[in-house]
Amino acid sequence: APGSVLGYVEPGAMVNGLDVGAWLVAQQEGWEELSGGQRERLVQLGVRPPEKKSAVAAKARPRAGGARAGAFERGVAALAQYAEREGTVVVPRSWSEELPDGTSVRLGVWLSNTRSRRATLTGEQLERLAGLGLEWAVAA
Known part of the structure; x- marks a missing residue:
């Protein structure tokens, strides 16, 4: 009003x-x-x-964007865990990965969203993703 x-x-x-x-x-x-x-x-x-x-x-006071940065870290950790176990970074969209601390990451969705938003990622973030074997992170 x-x-x-x-x-x-x-x-x-x-x-x-x-x-x-x-x-x-x-x-x-x-x-x-x-x-x-x-x-x-x-x-x-x-x-x-x-x-x-x-x-x-x-x-x-915590900085805005902290949750988003944390989400990236959780996604990278989940992807690294998945890639080590499965030997690939090709993840079904519906896949959820459980981290050792009990956090569940909707890895397939996170990966799809991260790829579609790759233009907003920092160089360091792209390097980390490329280091895990994501070809689209190298070409970006």
């Missing part, structure tokens, strides 16, 4: 495939860099500028 304030939205809250929580965190963290028009539109949506926090509190 007009004039209302948006409540806290946890990073990882997905709406139509977008992480709205992480987006809101990024907007608030970069509030000073936003143009006046961007700030005005956010205020109209109920987003308020961040309150001033101490330097200690700001450093203690």
Whole structure:
């Protein structure tokens, strides 16, 4: 409603495939860099500028994207485990791999998504995937 304030939205809250929580965190963290028009539109949506926090509190907060980086690490670990056991990196899309810590990784889906998003991967990430035998990571 007009004039209302948006409540806290946890990073990882997905709406139509977008992480709205992480987006809101990024907007608030970069509030000073936003143009006046961007700030005005956010205020109209109920987003308020961040309150001033101490330097200690700001450093203690986890960074946005941490979950995504963790997902990449879990996917690489699952792929390495699968490749060592099966001798191939060709994974059925429906395959789930259980890591030693009990975490289940939907490896086939992760691999498909990672390949389709390879343009956004860092050089280091592509090197790690190429090192496991993924040809598309070498050509990217």
